[in-house]
Amino acid sequence: MILAEGHFGPQSSKTANACLRYIPNEVVAVLDSTQTGRTAQDILGLGGAIPVVGSFAEGMALAPTALLIGIAPAGGQFPEAWRAIVNQSLRAGLDVWSGLHTLLGDDAEFHALATKHGAVIRDLRRPPAMLDVGSGRVRELDATIVLTVGTDCNIGKMTTQLQVQQAVQARGPRVNFAATGQTGILVAGRGIAVDAVVADFIAGAAEALTMEAAHDAEIVLVEGQGSLLHPAYSGVTLGLMHGSLPHAMVLCAQPTRVSINRNAWVPIPPLTDVITLYERMMAPLRPSPVIAVALNTFDLDDEAAQQAIARAQEETGLPVTDPVRFDPSPIAEAIAAFHARRKLVVPS
Amino acid sequence: MILAEGHFGPQSSKTANACLRYIPNEVVAVLDSTQTGRTAQDILGLGGAIPVVGSFAEGMALAPTALLIGIAPAGGQFPEAWRAIVNQSLRAGLDVWSGLHTLLGDDAEFHALATKHGAVIRDLRRPPAMLDVGSGRVRELDATIVLTVGTDCNIGKMTTQLQVQQAVQARGPRVNFAATGQTGILVAGRGIAVDAVVADFIAGAAEALTMEAAHDAEIVLVEGQGSLLHPAYSGVTLGLMHGSLPHAMVLCAQPTRVSINRNAWVPIPPLTDVITLYERMMAPLRPSPVIAVALNTFDLDDEAAQQAIARAQEETGLPVTDPVRFDPSPIAEAIAAFHARRKLVVPS
Numbered sequence: 001m002i003l004a005e006g007h008f009g010p011q012s013s014k015t016a017n018a019c020l021r022y023i024p025n026e027v028v029a030v031l032d033s034t035q036t037g038r039t040a041q042d043i044l045g046l047g048g049a050i051p052v053v054g055s056f057a058e059g060m061a062l063a064p065t066a067l068l069i070g071i072a073p074a075g076g077q078f079p080e081a082w083r084a085i086v087n088q089s090l091r092a093g094l095d096v097w098s099g100l101h102t103l104l105g106d107d108a109e110f111h112a113l114a115t116k117h118g119a120v121i122r123d124l125r126r127p128p129a130m131l132d133v134g135s136g137r138v139r140e141l142d143a144t145i146v147l148t149v150g151t152d153c154n155i156g157k158m159t160t161q162l163q164v165q166q167a168v169q170a171r172g173p174r175v176n177f178a179a180t181g182q183t184g185i186l187v188a189g190r191g192i193a194v195d196a197v198v199a200d201f202i203a204g205a206a207e208a209l210t211m212e213a214a215h216d217a218e219i220v221l222v223e224g225q226g227s228l229l230h231p232a233y234s235g236v237t238l239g240l241m242h243g244s245l246p247h248a249m250v251l252c253a254q255p256t257r258v259s260i261n262r263n264a265w266v267p268i269p270p271l272t273d274v275i276t277l278y279e280r281m282m283a284p285l286r287p288s289p290v291i292a293v294a295l296n297t298f299d300l301d302d303e304a305a306q307q308a309i310a311r312a313q314e315e316t317g318l319p320v321t322d323p324v325r326f327d328p329s330p331i332a333e334a335i336a337a338f339h340a341r342r343k344l345v346v347p348s
Numbered sequence: 349m350i351l352a353e354g355h356f357g358p359q360s361s362k363t364a365n366a367c368l369r370y371i372p373n374e375v376v377a378v379l380d381s382t383q384t385g386r387t388a389q390d391i392l393g394l395g396g397a398i399p400v401v402g403s404f405a406e407g408m409a410l411a412p413t414a415l416l417i418g419i420a421p422a423g424g425q426f427p428e429a430w431r432a433i434v435n436q437s438l439r440a441g442l443d444v445w446s447g448l449h450t451l452l453g454d455d456a457e458f459h460a461l462a463t464k465h466g467a468v469i470r471d472l473r474r475p476p477a478m479l480d481v482g483s484g485r486v487r488e489l490d491a492t493i494v495l496t497v498g499t500d501c502n503i504g505k506m507t508t509q510l511q512v513q514q515a516v517q518a519r520g521p522r523v524n525f526a527a528t529g530q531t532g533i534l535v536a537g538r539g540i541a542v543d544a545v546v547a548d549f550i551a552g553a554a555e556a557l558t559m560e561a562a563h564d565a566e567i568v569l570v571e572g573q574g575s576l577l578h579p580a581y582s583g584v585t586l587g588l589m590h591g592s593l594p595h596a597m598v599l600c601a602q603p604t605r606v607s608i609n610r611n612a613w614v615p616i617p618p619l620t621d622v623i624t625l626y627e628r629m630m631a632p633l634r635p636s637p638v639i640a641v642a643l644n645t646f647d648l649d650d651e652a653a654q655q656a657i658a659r660a661q662e663e664t665g666l667p668v669t670d671p672v673r674f675d676p677s678p679i680a681e682a683i684a685a686f687h688a689r690r691k692l693v694v695p696s
Contacts, residue, residue, distance in 0.1 A: 075481050076548065101546060133423050134580035136613055198449060199550050200424065200543040202583040229632050232482035234590045235550040238576070239583025265484055266633055280628060284577050285614055 001029045001053075001064035001094075003085060007071040008032040008052060010044055010298060014154060015099055016070030018183045020047035022162055028062040029053045030070070031085075056088050066095035068186070074262070076101030076125070086110060093117045099124040099182025101196060124182035125196035127205070134203025136285070138245040143214040144173075144339040147246035148224035148294070149278050151268045152260050153233060156252040156324070157224035158184045160294040160331065163323035165221055167332030173339055177221050178213035180206065180240060184223040194243075195225055195236045202236055206243025219339050222246065228277055231263050238281060245286045248338050249278055250331060254296040255308035271316050292334040293320040349377045349401075349412035349442075351433060355419040356380040356400060358392055358646060362502060363447055364418030366531045368395035370510055376410040377401045378418070379433075404436050414443035416534070422610070424449030424473070434458060438467045447472040447530025449544060472530035473544035475553070482551025484633070486593040491562040492521075492687040495594035496572035496642070497626050499616045500608050501581060504600040504672070505572035506532045508642040508679065511671035513569055515680030521687055525569050526561035528554065528588060532571040542591075543573055543584045550584055554591025567687050570594065576625055579611050586629060593634045596686050597626055598679060602644040603656035619664050640682040641668040 002020075004013040008030055019027055020040050027050050030040060036054030040047025053059045067089040073079055078100050086104065089096055090113035098104045098121070105111060105121040114121050138145065148157040161177055162184075169175045177184070179191025190212070197205045206222075213220045222244045226233030253271060260266040268274070275290045282288040293312050297305035305322060312320040319330035350368075352361040356378055367375055368388050375398050378388060384402030388395025401407045415437040421427055426448050434452065437444055438461035446452045446469070453459060453469040462469050486493065496505040509525055510532075517523045525532070527539025538560070545553045554570075561568045570592045574581030601619060608614040616622070623638045630636040641660050645653035653670060660668040667678035 101548065136579050136611060139613065195546075195548040197547055198543075199545055199547050199584045199587065200449065200581060202547050203580050228586070228629070231484050231590050231633055232551050233548060235583040235585075235587025236547045237583075238586040239547065242579050242582045263484060265487065269632060277628065277632075280625065281576070284617060284625075285579055 001031055001059040001062070001066070002027060002068045002070035003082065004030050004032045004070040005082075006032060006034050008035055008043055011154070013071045015068070015072060015183045015186065017044055018158065018187055019068065019070070020044060020050065022187045024048065024050065028064050029059045031056065031059050056085060060092060064094060066097055069096070069098040069100060072099060078102035078104065087113060090114050090117055090119045093119050095120040095122065097122045097124065097186065099186070099193070101125060124185045125193040127197040128192060128208070131197060131201040131208065132204045133200060134207050134239070134243045136245065137207050138210050138243070139286075141211065141214045143217055144219045144248070144342055145210060145214070145222060145244055145246045146219065146248050146250060146335055147222045147241065147244055148250045148252055149237070149241070149290070150224060150227045150252040151229065151274050152227050152254070152257060153230055154261060155254050155257070156294055156296040160250060160252055160323050161221040161223055162187065163328045164332045164335065167328050168219060168221070168335050171332065171336040173218040173336065174216065175219045175221060176213040176217035178209050178223060178244070180209060180223045180225055191223075194240050195233065199235065202239025203243030206240045210244045219335065224252070227260070228281060229266060229268065229274070230260055231266060241282060242285055246282070246288050247286070247342060248291045248335070249282070249288055250292045250294055250335070251275055251278065251290050252294045252296065253312070255312070256299055271312060275316060291318065291338050292331040293318050294331055295320060295322045297322045297325055349379055349407040349410070349414070350375060350416045350418035351430065352378050352380045352418040353430075354380060354382050356383055356391055359502070361419045363416070363420060363531045363534065365392055366506065366535055367416065367418070368392060368398065369507075370535045372396065372398065376412050377407045379404065379407050404433060408440060412442060414445055417444070417446040417448060420447060426450035426452065435461060438462050438465055441465045441467050443468040443470065445470045445472065445534065447534070447541070449473060472533045473541040475545040476540060476556070479545060479549040479556065480552045481548060482555050482587070482591045484593065485555050486558050486591070487634075489559065489562045491565055492567045492596070492690055493558060493562070493570060493592055493594045494567065494596050494598060494683055495570040495589065495592055496598045496600055497585070497589070497638070498572060498575045498600040499577065499622050500575050500602070500605060501578055502609060503602050503605070504642055504644040508598060508600055508671050509569040509571055510535065511676045512680045512683065515676050516567060516569070516683050519680065519684040521566040521684065522564065523567045523569060524561040524565035526557050526571060526592070528557060528571045528573055542588050543581065547583065550587025551591030554588045558592045567683065572600070575608070576629060577614060577616065577622070578608055579614060589630060590633055594630070594636050595634070595690060596639045596683070597630070597636055598640045598642055598683070599623055599626065599638045600642045600644065601660070603660070604647055619660060623664060639666065639686050640679040641666050642679055643668060643670045645670045645673055
């Protein structure tokens with residue numbers, strides 16, 4: 001059962017939506033009393049008949065085994081208004097999964113209730129106990145590393161990797177997705193939330209998770225975070241870039257977004273300028289071209305979406321698609337071709 | 349009493365050295381049994397007759413009130429080899445000051461000893477309990493904000509600000525130093541260690557400390573951290589840039605350093621390229637020129653130092669000096685002149 005009270009929607013419940021898209025078989029209900037009686041499909045256009053329920057009791061009738069906090073306030077702190085529902089879940093023996101910065105397992109009341117009722121609290125953002133600082137260890141890998149980067153947050157960096165993963169793999173190479181945020185970790189079952197580690201260890205965490213994902217893969221698709229342009233999160237973005245040391249990048253953008261979300265004072269430059277910025281920041285450590293563009297066109301009609309894709313192709317000279325709405329092949333093909341060229345030059 | 353066991357030296361005990369340079373009246377001894385009998389002056393060329401002692405007992409004879417951990421292993425973890433001396437200090441009722449990532453106040457044994465013996469453990473890197481994410485609040489300030497940036501870590505970003513502070517103030521404007529690292533906090537008596545906050549809050553922390561320092565100043569000199577080129581710490585650097593939103597930057601470099609410290613695989617580009625990289629990364633949020641260069645020439649003789657300064661001036665067209673070895677005026681003058689020009693355009 002996913003808690004999305006008051007916020008279940010295409011742009012406002014990122015964690016919930018990713019579960020409904022990628023692991024729908026693990027979801028029995030979404031809890032949002034403001035939208036009772038509708039289905040996930042009604043609201044998101046995906047997730048099928050999974051119902052939106054109006055109360056904890058109604059959800060319990062569907063026999064959930066865990067409560068997932070499916071929405072995240074900016075800053076990721078725990079809203080005290082949710083304490084009652086978390087308590088109720090733990091008392092009912094449900095595990096509680098959370099991607100908030102506030103670690104629920106460290107809350108004395110939650111901890112006591114979980115212990116008493118045999119429930120497990122899984123904090124997706126809890127950093128590993130031991131991390132090293134970044135040191136370029138990723139350079140020892142044979143695998144081709146591809147990182148998604150963005151003009152802004154919440155624009156498709158995780159989704160793009162998940163959408164193209166199968167299509168790349170269908171072209172031959174073994175592919176792993178390396179999760180770097182709470183939602184990606186939920187979908188992939190492993191990873192490190194790089195935005196939740198102590199600042200000095202961002203690159204070290206990115207290194208560690210890239211090394212792990214490369215263990216049994218020829219291509220590692222690293223989930224990007226934030227944006228070099230984002231006034232709050234650019235540090236996480238750069239640390240992730242310098243820790244994962246991508247050989248190539250895929251830029252994610254939303255044609256209708258003209259400024260950084262909740263920061264209208266930061267206009268988003270033209271795509272070619274953003275591409276140049278990312279390439280310049282990688283160059284001193286590992287030259288890494290942007291090889292494709294993923295557009296998030298959810299708020300455009302089909303014709304406008306196709307036009308936006310054509311414009312971006314013309315502007316950047318790169319393969320462009322919306323990998324959710326249309327065929328992800330152009331991006332998958334760019335990644336597979338990049339990998340094949342790289343292997344010709346550097347045989348493993 | 350400063351603990352620098354086995355590592356007291358010009359390049360290996362940054363925290364100790366800053367105390368000896370800026371707050372020598374608060375230091376009675378340096379503890380390093382490998383260099384007993386020498387003075388700070390012998391080893392650093394500063395700190396006068398402050399003695400190096402070979403044992404805790406010898407130091408206690410000089411009546412210290414606190415033990416400062418004066419060296420930092422990479423990664424900032426607590427070396428268990430130091431447990432005995434910290435225990436000994438707390439048992440003797442000395443406060444313990446530490447800038448390590450490992451928070452000594454959270455260690456059960458240290459905490460118990462401190463409580464029992466009335467000692468205080470001050471963890472300089474302990475993040476504030478509550479931080480917001482960055483949101484560009486600094487834009488509301490009238491003050492001129494100047495950030496030091498670097499080609500690498502441990503190259504003079506804190507020292508440059510502390511060396512020029514008085515010289516800028518002598519030209520009229522009220523100046524505050526905004527500390528962002530454990531050593532700066534020790535010298536200034538306030539600040540936030542931005543490398544120790546949760547990654548999502550780097551810019552938010554930089555914002556908070558810049559706002560506080562601007563409260564009673566016309567110019568805020570923000571202590572820089574790391575380098576955009578550093579494979580481990582670039583995220584902290586960019587978060588600090590985007591949180592403090594400097595109007596101008598001062599680049600710190602060491603003429604003899606050709607690659608990033610402990611990362612020989614990352615060559616340091618020419619100064620003009622580094623300047624361009626910093627300016628490009630600031631431009632989307634707040635255009636911010638590099639207005640001066642501070643060279644760290646400690647490992648050159650006087651003639652070579654002067655030549656390096658002349659070369660950097662020619663290469664960059666900017667005022668250049670070594671603000672420790674020579675007169676810091678060229679940098680102070682550049683800052684004061686920048687501030688004066690800015691006030692002509694934007695009267696407060």
